[in-house]
Amino acid sequence: xxxxxxxxxxxxxxxxxxxxxxxxxxxxxxxxxxxxxxxxxxxxxxxxxxxxxxxxxxxxxxxxxxxxxxxxxxxxxxxxxxxxxxxxxxxxxxxxxxxxxxxxxxxxxxxxxxxxxxxxxxxxxxxxxxxxxxxxxxxxxxxxxxxxxxxxxxxxxxxxxxxxxxxxxxxxxxxxxxxxxxxxxxxxxxxxxxxxxxxxxxxxxxxxxxxxxxxxxxxxxxxxxxxxxxxxxxxxxxxxxxxxxxxxxxxxxxxxxxxxxxxxxxxxxxxxxxxxxxxxxxxxxxxxxxxxxxxxxxxxxxxxxxxxxxxxxxxxxxxxxxxxxxxxxxxxxxxxxxxxxxxxxxxxxxxxxxxxxxxxxxxxxxxxxxxxxxxxxxxxxxxxxxx
Amino acid sequence: xxxxxxxxxxxxxxxxxxxxxxxxxxxxxxxxxxxxxxxxxxxxxxxxxxxxxxxxxxxxxxxxxxxxxxxxxxxxxxxxxxxxxxxxxxxxxxxxxxxxxxxxxxxxxxxxxxxxxxxxxxxxxxxxxxxxxxxxxxxxxxxxxxxxxxxxxxxxxxxxxxxxxxxxxxxxxxxxxxxxxxxxxxxxxxxxxxxxxxxxxxxxxxxxxxxxxxxxxxxxxxxxxxxxxxxxxxxxxxxxxxxxxxxxxxxxxxxxxxxxxxxxxxxxxxxxxxxxxxxxxxxxxxxxxxxxxxxxxxxxxxxxxxxxxxxxxxxxxxxxxxxxxxxxxxxxxxxxxxxxxxxxxxxxxxxxxxxxxxxxxxxxxxxxxxxxxxxxxxxxxxxxxxxxxxxxxxxxxxxxxxxxxxxxxxxx
Numbered sequence: 169x170x171x172x173x174x175x176x177x178x179x180x181x182x183x184x185x186x187x188x189x190x191x192x193x194x195x196x197x198x199x200x201x202x203x204x205x206x207x208x209x210x211x212x213x214x215x216x217x218x219x220x221x222x223x224x225x226x227x228x229x230x231x232x233x234x235x236x237x238x239x240x241x242x243x244x245x246x247x248x249x250x251x252x253x254x255x256x257x258x259x260x261x262x263x264x265x266x267x268x269x270x271x272x273x274x275x276x277x278x279x280x281x282x283x284x285x286x287x288x289x290x291x292x293x294x295x296x297x298x299x300x301x302x303x304x305x306x307x308x309x310x311x312x313x314x315x316x317x318x319x320x321x322x323x324x325x326x327x328x329x330x331x332x333x334x335x336x337x338x339x340x341x342x343x344x345x346x347x348x349x350x351x352x353x354x355x356x357x358x359x360x361x362x363x364x365x366x367x368x369x370x371x372x373x374x375x376x377x378x379x380x381x382x383x384x385x386x387x388x389x390x391x392x393x394x395x396x397x398x399x400x401x402x403x404x405x406x407x408x409x410x411x412x413x414x415x416x417x418x419x420x421x422x423x424x425x426x427x428x429x430x431x432x433x434x435x436x437x438x439x440x441x442x443x444x445x446x447x448x449x450x451x452x453x454x455x456x457x458x459x460x461x462x463x464x465x466x467x468x469x470x471x472x473x474x475x476x477x478x479x480x481x482x483x484x485x486x487x488x489x490x491x492x493x494x495x496x497x498x499x500x501x502x503x504x505x506x507x508x509x510x511x512x513x514x515x516x517x518x519x520x521x522x523x524x525x526x527x528x529x530x531x532x533x534x535x536x537x538x539x540x541x542x543x544x545x546x547x548x549x550x551x552x553x554x555x
Numbered sequence: 556x557x558x559x560x561x562x563x564x565x566x567x568x569x570x571x572x573x574x575x576x577x578x579x580x581x582x583x584x585x586x587x588x589x590x591x592x593x594x595x596x597x598x599x600x601x602x603x604x605x606x607x608x609x610x611x612x613x614x615x616x617x618x619x620x621x622x623x624x625x626x627x628x629x630x631x632x633x634x635x636x637x638x639x640x641x642x643x644x645x646x647x648x649x650x651x652x653x654x655x656x657x658x659x660x661x662x663x664x665x666x667x668x669x670x671x672x673x674x675x676x677x678x679x680x681x682x683x684x685x686x687x688x689x690x691x692x693x694x695x696x697x698x699x700x701x702x703x704x705x706x707x708x709x710x711x712x713x714x715x716x717x718x719x720x721x722x723x724x725x726x727x728x729x730x731x732x733x734x735x736x737x738x739x740x741x742x743x744x745x746x747x748x749x750x751x752x753x754x755x756x757x758x759x760x761x762x763x764x765x766x767x768x769x770x771x772x773x774x775x776x777x778x779x780x781x782x783x784x785x786x787x788x789x790x791x792x793x794x795x796x797x798x799x800x801x802x803x804x805x806x807x808x809x810x811x812x813x814x815x816x817x818x819x820x821x822x823x824x825x826x827x828x829x830x831x832x833x834x835x836x837x838x839x840x841x842x843x844x845x846x847x848x849x850x851x852x853x854x855x856x857x858x859x860x861x862x863x864x865x866x867x868x869x870x871x872x873x874x875x876x877x878x879x880x881x882x883x884x885x886x887x888x889x890x891x892x893x894x895x896x897x898x899x900x901x902x903x904x905x906x907x908x909x910x911x912x913x914x915x916x917x918x919x920x921x922x923x924x925x926x927x928x929x930x931x932x933x934x935x936x937x938x939x940x941x942x943x944x945x946x947x948x949x950x951x952x953x954x955x956x957x958x959x960x961x962x963x964x965x966x967x
Binding site: 247248254255258262263266268269270272274 | 584594595596597598599600601602603604605
């Protein structure tokens with residue numbers, strides 16, 4: 169499991185969206201081989217979707233051959249209700265991109281036979297070849313989708329009664345009236361998420377800290393269903409500093425150091441998007457791992473520059489905590505990360521960006537504890553990692 | 556791209572725009588199919604459709620098409636005088652107005668003899684808008700002849716009458732059936748004999764709306780008209796008793812508390828009403844403002860002297876007077892200009908200015924289900940404007956109106 173720690177929810181959203189974009193582009197989906205994406209609702213995904221919409225509008229990603237499956241939907245809420253998950257997804261994502269309507273799969277909370285609807289959904293997932301990447305969040309009680317504590321870790325898509333705590337948490341979307349909140353929901357199962365080829369969880373905020381700690385530092389347990397990520401061969405959690413508040417200091421340090429080591433000793437261009445390593449650092453530009461991503465600076469220079477590289481970024485980060493995303497993050501999402509968001513999977517700016525080992529070490533301004541970690545796509549888990 | 560088996564014609568999406576929606580300008584899209592504005596979520600989830608045509612609005616404003624509820628003619632045509640060629644008049648004016656951004660209107664007749672009403676009213680009735688036929692006709696606005704001789708303005712004295720006979724008088728003048736079929740609203744003066752009692756009965760018998768105008772009524776009389784069902788004031792300030800602090804007359808209805816205040820037409824050419832007066836009225840009752848042109852046949856005609864019906868008028872740089880007098884014969888302004896002037900005169904926001912030419916007239920006429928709003932199910936009468944409120948593109952019933960496909964002529 170990789171744990172990517174970023175400063176705040178904005179940086180988390182940006183990292184996640186960028187990762188999704190790169191995964192799709194690298195995959196090069198076609199009609200016969202579409203990219204199947206699982207998608208959540210919630211306030212953190214909103215910002216991820218905002219970035220994805222922006223990427224689409226700038227021509228940096230296409231959803232033409234992307235198929236989506238949503239995680240859950242309330243039972244009994246009309247689709248036109250502004251709080252239905254259909255309305256949410258449409259409002260924040262589907263209305264703005266070139267996703268084909270026939271490629272979008274939502275659970276139908278108004279179906280006559282809910283069990284059959286759940287089975288249909290599972291069948292559909294199999295029919296399209298399984299989910300390539302499942303994005304998700306975590307509840308304060310450690311649940312994924314609506315798989316509340318006590319859900320079987322092998323569960324499939326089914327109807328769930330919502331925990332009272334969840335109902336209370338959702339009341340704010342229904343005018344604060346607990347009685348108006350739906351009590352039942354259709355949800356993908358824990359097993360459904362596990363069956364995806366990759367799982368990416370977005371976890372932000374201090375109120376999620378206990379759940380995160382339970383899920384990654386303790387055992388796999390049906391009372392904290394997200395803990396199944398420990399058993400998934402390709403899981404990643406992107407979280408903010410606040411969400412790490414209940415983790416052991418050494419856990420946080422360890423994961424931060426992973427990213428550091430990768431950058432310094434391996435070199436970002438040798439690390440695949442999902443963590444595979446092609447070789448150790450070399451100064452040969454032709455060696456860079458760059459399959460099928462969009463040309464870099466063709467996009468606007470002001471945002472996610474694919475051309476940035478380790479040395480350039482670390483130089484910018486110059487040693488101080490104050491030199492942080494935070495200042496810019498409140499306004500333009502892209503201006504801050506322009507330098508920092510490196511892209512391991514790009515063939516871009518070869519000569520300028522390829523660091524030699526000497527350069528990397530010399531330019532690194534982050535200390536070994538990863539106080540200033542480059543907000544790059546460097547995955548945290550190298551091949552053969554001891555986890 | 557495959558479309559699903561579901562019904563419906565091509566779907567058009569307006570994007571890269573700010574949309575007038577819920578009294579705000581919001582970054583959003585507008586979707587149109589089969590001449591109506593549709594719900595994108597239904598389109599996406601139920602119909603499984605994506606837009607077929609996308610229109611880049613260049614960052615401009617997308618608003619409902621303008622609605623003019625007081626216009627006597629244009630392009631040389633006059634709805635009260637061109638009785639022999641009334642269809643030609645409606646045809647050309649409808650198309651000409653469409654090209655100015657006005658997608659729906661009420662052709663207005665001035666005080667006339669009964670024969671004229673018999674001749675023209677049936678041709679001024681509701682008629683759907685289209686690129687082929689021009690702006691939608693919402694029904695006629697019959698202004699007079701039950702108005703005050705002291706406030707007749709440019710109306711002909713000999714045509715004015717009183718209503719002692721009650722409903723009979725209106726039937727004899729217009730034909731109640733003709734009113735019911737063709738007329739959106741009638742302007743009359745509350746103090747004219749027989750009018751006050753007739754207002755509620757007329758509404759009940761024909762379903763039309765009643766406006767107070769061309770009147771010397773006291774505030775008390777005007778209030779009674781309001782209570783009887785009148786819901787509109789015709790060209791506020793013009794042809795009515797001036798504001799007096801102890802008896803504000805018809806104008807005083809803008810200050811009537813404890814009751815639903817009427818809508819009011821107001822002409823913002825800077826000539827009919829002083830800009831300060833526009834601001835005072837607007838600030839007194841912002842929700843009631845309906846921008847109207849009160850345009851007459853000389854609108855869009857070059858400067859000159861024209862014989863319009865029985866009158867000779869002098870058109871000179873935006874002013875139109877009855878030849879040899881100081882009496883304003885009518886305006887020659889477009890509604891789009893009125894909107895820009897109005898925003899300037901009053902300091903109203905773009906939203907407020909736009910709503911005064913779209914939402915409020917639609918509310919006055921009771922047609923907000925399909926006009927004056929960009930709501931799901933409404934007619935796709937849409938204008939795209941720049942941020943100075945200049946009209947750039949015009950769509951009626953979902954199709955774009957251009958110089959190429961909307962062809963009309965001046966009468967003269």
